[in-house]
Amino acid sequence: MDRDKLSKLLLxxxxxxxxxxxxxxxxxxLTFVSFMDGRYTWGVLSAFAICIIxxxxxxxxxxxxxxxWYLLMLVALPLVGNAIDYHLFPTSIPHYVSVATIALxxxxxINWFTSVKMDHKFAILFVFITTLAISGLWYLMQWLLDINIGTSFILDGxxxxxxxxxVMxxxxxxxxxxxxxxxxxxxxFGHKGRSTPSGIRFPSKDEQDIPAYTSTRPPEPIRKLLRISQKKQELATxxxxxxxxxxxxxxxYLKDTHVVLNAIAALGITFVPNVLTRKYYISLDPSLTLWITLAVFLDALGTLSFYETVARWDNLTHALSASVIAAAGYVIIRAIDIYTDDLYIPPRFMFIFILLxxxxxxxxxxxxxxxTDEMVVMFEMKAFLTQHGISDTMRDMLFDLLGALAVAAWGTAYLSDISHRIARRIESFSASRNEK
Structure with a gap:
């Protein structure tokens, strides 16, 4: 395992x-100053960074x-700059670099002290995802407080x-x-990671110390919900x-480019399972194919005025699309987890990773x-993707989160089998390349 490179984060x-x-x-x-000045957000962020360090x-x-120390400087500089002068940095990029460093x-x-195993490449991916997720979650929480409690964090008039x-x-x-x-x-990790290892000894992570990652059937309510014959599922698709x-x-016929492009894109996505089966010999369960097809079909159908005329249609499509994205993320990461010994993502951590x-x-x-909206205005084109203000954006993200929660709660057990198939395919492909 490439754990030594991550261990270089301690000296x-x-x-x-x-x-x-x-x-x-x-x-x-800085933490005390932030709390005294009423800048509780920065105070909490500083306190969290101190605990991590x-x-x-x-x-x-x-x-x-x-x-x-130089990584700690990346954490501290934006926080210090914000305390000294709110306008010291022209953009928020340094602030998010600070968040990324804390996430790293x-x-x-987590890699050192828990059963989770990750190499430095996955750690970088995790940092990137976490940085974006925190930015989205931060504004989503503020918006929820504004509409439910009457605060004015975002909705300030x-x-x-x-x-x-x-926010964009x-x-x-x-x-x-x-x-x-x-x-x-x-x-x-590519340069500093080559230095002489320190004398720090971390807790051992032998294979017997790692709990088994079992695969189970979907919960009973889900099995009842999906108890449709295979032929009916294929027919619906x-x-x-x-x-x-x-x-x-x-x-x-109507010369509506918006409808044409969305329909073609959706139709192409529905054939992805067939491509996986014929080219990579990875067969998907008919219910999974139906799930993917339903998500893209409802999204494409919305272009026929359903988004404007049917209440919550946009919310429904976002929740379904988010569930498909969550499933894809789980399947890929779990397959890599199965294939390589350098990565182990236990169920509880996988739950968090899916949400992020x-x-x-x-x-x-x-x-x-x-x-897309900006380009439409600039080139006087017809909109393909549209936003309707901050409430529309935050509501979309809320339903994205609900779709992810559904997959994280029960979908992982249902999707584990396809992850094993992909892992076996990766293994056979790797073996064939080595033979050449």
Whole structure:
């Protein structure tokens, strides 16, 4: 396992201890100042960073064991800059780099002290996803407080479109920060990771110490819900594919590019299971194919004025689409987990990862919708993806989260079998490449 590279996030040298403790004391002072000034968000973030930084030294009972001081600088600089001058940084990118660094340290500590096993590449992916997810969750929580309690964190009297534009820029800053942080961490593990290992010894992670990851059948209520014959499921899938084909021709006849493109894209996605079966010999259960087809069919159907005329149609399609994205994320990560010994994601951590994955995907989708709207205005085109203010955006993300919760709660057991099939396919493909 590539655990040694993650272990380089801890040092026990005299010089590093002095510099790191100086930065840590500055963070402690900053935390008090933030709370006294009423900037509770930054106070909580600083306090959380302090706990993450101190945890390894507390575990090993050695105060000289600290993360590298230059990584702590990435954490501290935006926080210090925000306390000194709110406008010190022209964008929020440094703030999200700080969040990414904290997430990296947290991921490393999860790897060190729990049954989770991850290499540095997965840790970087986890940091990127977490950075985007936190940005989305942060604004979602503020919006929920505003509409339910009457606070004014986001809904402060400005127009819905103005607030939405500001939040979209924040999402883009988070995306850029996640990419920048990933490049920085990749460089760090590629260069600094080659230094001489320290004398720190982490708890052993022998295979017998890792609990078995069992696969079970779906819960009884889900089995009852899905108790439809295989032929009926396949028939329902074919009917929806035929409807999408009819929608394509109808859109061509009406000269509605929006309907045509959405119908063609949806129809293409419905044939992905067939491609997996014929090209990679990975067969999907008919209910999974029906699930995917239903999600894209309802989304395409919404272009025929259903989004405007049917209440909650948009919410329904977002929840279904999010469940498909969550399922895809689970299947891929679980397959890699099965295939390689360098990764082990237990069910509880997988539950959290699915939620973060879908929230991050939701942030990226909202950015794409926003950029599409901007291009439509710029080039005077007809809208393909549209946003209708901050409440519409936050409601979409809320239903994304609900769809992810459904998959995280029961879908993992139902999807485990397909993950094993993909893992076996990866193994056979790898073996054939090695023979060549």
């Amino acid at each position: 026990n040298t005299y010089r590093n201890a002095i510099l790191s403790w100086m930065i840590l004391l500055a963070l402690v002072l 101190l945890l390894p030294g507390s575990f090993f009972k050695d105060l000289s064991i600290m993360p590298p 340290l947290a991921a490393a500590e 400005r127009s819905q479109e103005t607030i939405n534009t500001e 820029y924040e999402f883009m800053y988070a995306t850029v920060a996640g990419i920048v942080a990933g490049l920085i961490f990749g460089w760090y 074919r009917v929806m594919q035929a409807c999408l084909l009819i929608m394509t021709f109808a859109g061509i 994955f879908v929230l991050a995907a939701g942030v990226i989708w909202e950015i794409l919708e926003f950029l």
